[in-house]
Amino acid sequence: xxxxxxxxxxxxxxxxxxxxxxxxxxxxFRQPTAAEVSTLTFFKLRYARSHAQELSNEFARLLNRGSSxx
Numbered sequence: 001x002x003x004x005x006x007x008x009x010x011x012x013x014x015x016x017x018x019x020x021x022x023x024x025x026x027x028x029f030r031q032p033t034a035a036e037v038s039t040l041t042f043f044k045l046r047y048a049r050s051h052a053q054e055l056s057n058e059f060a061r062l063l064n065r066g067s068s069x070x
Contacts, residue, residue: 032040
């Protein structure tokens with residue numbers, strides 16, 4: 001039995017976000033905005049949940065395979 005959540009299915013469609021903008025000639029740094037931090041946090045959390053679900057599914061597959069060998 002495989003448990004999936006379609007909400008996390010689009011994990012590969014994460015936007016490329018950069019919180020640090022560095023001027024090559026100036027070496028400047030700006031603080032990220034709250035919206036940028038929020039967006040990055042959302043996608044990182046979504047990815048972490050998806051990865052945890054994948055590991056849980058793999059563990060369940062291994063348990064099922066092991067119990068069928070006995």
